[in-house]
Amino acid sequence: MASIGDIPVQVEGAPAAPAEYGNALPVLSEVRHALAQLVDGGEPTQIDLGAMPFGPGDEDRLMALLGSGEVTASVNALGLTRIQETAYRGVWIVEYLNTDDQRVALHLEIATVPQLLRSPPADLSDALAALETQLAAAEAK
Amino acid sequence: MTAMDFLMLTKGPLFQAALAVFALGMLVRLVEIFVLGRAHNYAAPRGSAVLGGLRTTYKRFEPDPGTFKAAPFDVVVGMIWHIGFIVALLLFIPHVELIKSTFGIAWPALPNPVVDAVTAITLLGLLAALVHRLAHPVKRFLSTPEDYLIWGVTFLVMLTGWLAYHRIINPYPLALGIHILAAEIFLVVLPFTKLTHIFTAFVARYYNGAIFGRKGVQS
Amino acid sequence: MATSSPQRPAGQSAPTMDPPLGPIQRPTLGESLRRNGVSRRGFLKFCAATASMMALPPSMAPAIAAALETARRPSVIWLSFQECTGCTESLTRSFSPTVENLILDTISLDYHHTLQAAAGDAAEHAREEAMRANAGAYLVVVDGSLPGPKANPGHSTIAGISNYDMLMETVADAAAVIAVGSCAAFGGLPKADPNPSGAVAVQDLVKDKPVINVSGCPPLPMVITGVLAQYLTFGKLPELDEYNRPRAFFGQSIHDRCYRRPFYDKGLFAETFDDEGAKKGWCLYRLGCKGPMTYNACATMKWNGGSSWPVESGAPCLGCSEPDFWDAGGFYDALSVPPGNSGEMLLTAGAAGVAVGAGVGLLARSKAKSAEKQHQTVTAEQLEQKL
Incomplete structure (x- = not known):
């Protein structure tokens, strides 16, 4: 099947300059509030950007305002999850992709470490057991 | 009947009917006044009747110092809510759209938050006016049921509009329908009550001013 | 869409099988995910995306995880009446297959005309079988309105059964009914004036079971699956608005969540579809936008995998999720x-x-004139004589 990009579209005249919708700044002030909460009480916050009334360009503007920091990470479970620390330490962009690389959710996480990067406690005992089994198998040889 | 049926009824047939009653009733009253005319004055004019009439039509917007001294509350509160009513009626975006579709003319409107604030002030002004009327023994004595009726229809139209804007009544088509119905009651009541002053006040001012203008008297 | 086709194709549920599994014996979602090799991190991610889909805050993800861990697969019977299949199209064109598929794989779609493999008697048998096996626990999803009890049933029948009879029979033992699309929820296009088929909405007929309306023409795919996910997760019906729509998705008007709202408040409008204002993305109120009276999630969830929605592409909202929008x-x-x-x-x-005013005025004038003409002078002496 032809992709939508294959349809020839001709734009007449110069396109108008993108409007400034101004919906990024309120999110930034929500982030500021969440960061203050993290500093004061250590309480992490997650913000669902999918629930924001963004117009075209608003998300890009927010990302430009947040910038990028030192850490990037990816988690490969049920599709890829891209995690990027912003220029503001403790503010993380978490983009969840499905197995077809389409975005299923976009969150901002205000925490010292994003939840998804931590090893789930229940997995630790499983891992310990697996490691012991392997050691035992190696010693038996 | 669903909320949407109600809205379509108030927006459609009821609006047309209210508009017809209003236009017919108001024009009967105004044309009757104009056709009756005024008694012929045989005295030689000492000034322009037209200029005097126009001047007084405008001048009466300015509160008279004597009246202000005697009843400052009536002047200030009355002025506030009258201006608020006119601003909400004529400078709210959806109203301008309605006027444009009905009369074919339009003008710039005010931002919604401004109209919202003006409406709130107007509602408070109307409430204050009612409390004052009830608390003041002379005013209460002079008030007729008609006075309370026109206060009621004016207050209702403002209140329902404000409730619809803030989505306090749900579902929304019901809120909007109630507001439109209140406006229709206002339109129907208008030609048959003191509300005709919306139009006749200017006729009276002009005639008054014209009489004095012809006599060369400042008024 | 192959992955979200019925888990248990209707043809297989023949009477020769073992007694069908009741709702209690079905595996929990946690079990079925782990069997499919989904890690705990994957599960957490799934829950985060599910929270997004259910319009819940991300902090709800752990609660969703706990609930889903033990959730059981509900049986779903999907009835299609006077409809255009647009709602099913919307559902199956959803762009985030991982999450929706997990939800759809998790429910047991036991009957759906368009998606099921079986046909004819076998199809109808699947519906009866699912009703019998899950009595009191299955969900009925309806898309399309149906001729009311007083209308000619011949306007819409399936396998010789009138829509009305099929709905009432299927709903009798259901846990709840989900009316998907504006036709099922409010009557929609078939009910539009002059309503030739005597169409009514599901909630006009089903009075003794909870009815959840998921309106829209069609509804957002995420909203359809979100409502299913919510039922699956928490096992209870969501909070509903005046029109029995889930508040999580229909709680706010398009107008209040519209990114063009600042232009409305400033009074900046597109006057035509190609003027300067339209190009600058100003408010579409004057072009007929019904956003102020329309409650839906388009402004935030958007369409086509979140790429855009009507207002963003310059078209006013038609108000398709409201009753009688036609x-x-x-x-x-x-x-x-x-x-x-x-x-x-x-x-x-x-x-x-x-005309009337002039008539009344002239009448009064002529009365005054004739009174003037008939005016007779009288002297004091004459008066005294009369007295």
Whole structure:
């Protein structure tokens, strides 16, 4: 099947300059509030950007305002999850992709470490057991 | 009947009917006044009747110092809510759209938050006016049921509009329908009550001013 | 869409099988995910995306995880009546297959005309089988309106059964009914004036079971699956609005969540579809946008995998998730504009008013004139004589 990009579209005249919708700044002030909460009480916050009334360009503007920091990470479970620390330490962009690389959710996480990067406690005992089994198998040889 | 049926009824047939009653009733009253005319004055004019009439039509917007001294509350509160009513009626975006579709003319409107604030002030002004009327023994004595009726229809139209804007009544088509119905009651009541002053006040001012203008008297 | 086709194709549930599994014996979602090799991190991610889909805050993800861990697969019977299959199209064109598929794989879609493999008797048998096996626990999803009990049932039948009979029979033992699309929820296009088939909405007929309306023409795919996910996760019905729609998705108007709202408040409008204002993305109120009276999630969830939605592409909202939107005035007339020709009415009534007023005025004048003519002078002596 032809992709939508294959349809020839001709734009007449110069396109108008993108409007400034101004919906990024309120999110930034929500982030500021969440960061203050993290500093004061250590309480992490997650913000669902999918629930924001963004117009075209608003998300890009927010990302430009947040910038990028030192850490990037990816988690490969049920599709890829891209995690990027912003220029503001403790503010993380978490983009969840499905197995077809389409975005299923976009969150901002205000925490010292994003939840998804931590090893789930229940997995630790499983891992310990697996490691012991392997050691035992190696010693038996 | 669903909320949407109600809205379509108030927006459609009821609006047309209210508009017809209003236009017919108001024009009967105004044309009757104009056709009756005024008694012929045989005295030689000492000034322009037209200029005097126009001047007084405008001048009466300015509160008279004597009246202000005697009843400052009536002047200030009355002025506030009258201006608020006119601003909400004529400078709210959806109203301008309605006027444009009905009369074919339009003008710039005010931002919604401004109209919202003006409406709130107007509602408070109307409430204050009612409390004052009830608390003041002379005013209460002079008030007729008609006075309370026109206060009621004016207050209702403002209140329902404000409730619809803030989505306090749900579902929304019901809120909007109630507001439109209140406006229709206002339109129907208008030609048959003191509300005709919306139009006749200017006729009276002009005639008054014209009489004095012809006599060369400042008024 | 292959992955979200029925888990248990209707043809397989033949009477020769073991007694069908009741709702209690079905595996939990946690079990089925782990069996499919989904890690705990994957599960957490799934829950985060599910929270997004259910319009819940991300902090709810752990609660969703805990609930889903033990959730059981509900049986779903999907009935399609007077509809255009647009709702099913919307559902199956959802762009985030991982999450939706998990939800759809998790429910047991036991009957769906368009998606099921079986046909004819076998299809109808699957419906009866699912009803019998899950009595009191299955969900009925309806898309399309149906001829009411007094209308000619011949307007819409399936396998010789009238829509009305099939709905009432299927709903009798259901846990709840989900009316998907504006036709099922409010009557939609079939009910539009003059309603030739006597169409009614599901909630007009089903009075003794909870009915959840998921309106829209079609509804957002995420909203359809979100409502299913919510039922699956928490096992209870969501909070509903005045029209029995889940508040999580229909709680706010398009207008209040619209990214173009600042232009409305500033009074900046597109006057035509290609003027400067339209190009600058100003408010579409004057072009007929029904956003102020329309409650839906388009402004945030958007369409086609979150790429855009009508207002973003320059088209005013038609109000498709509201009752009777087909008959609610012109699509391109501003919301406050009344239907019909008010200007003409005003002119006619005004002309009549002028005529009557002139008549009344002239009558009064001639009365005054004739009174003046008949005016007789009288002297004091004459008066005294009379007395």
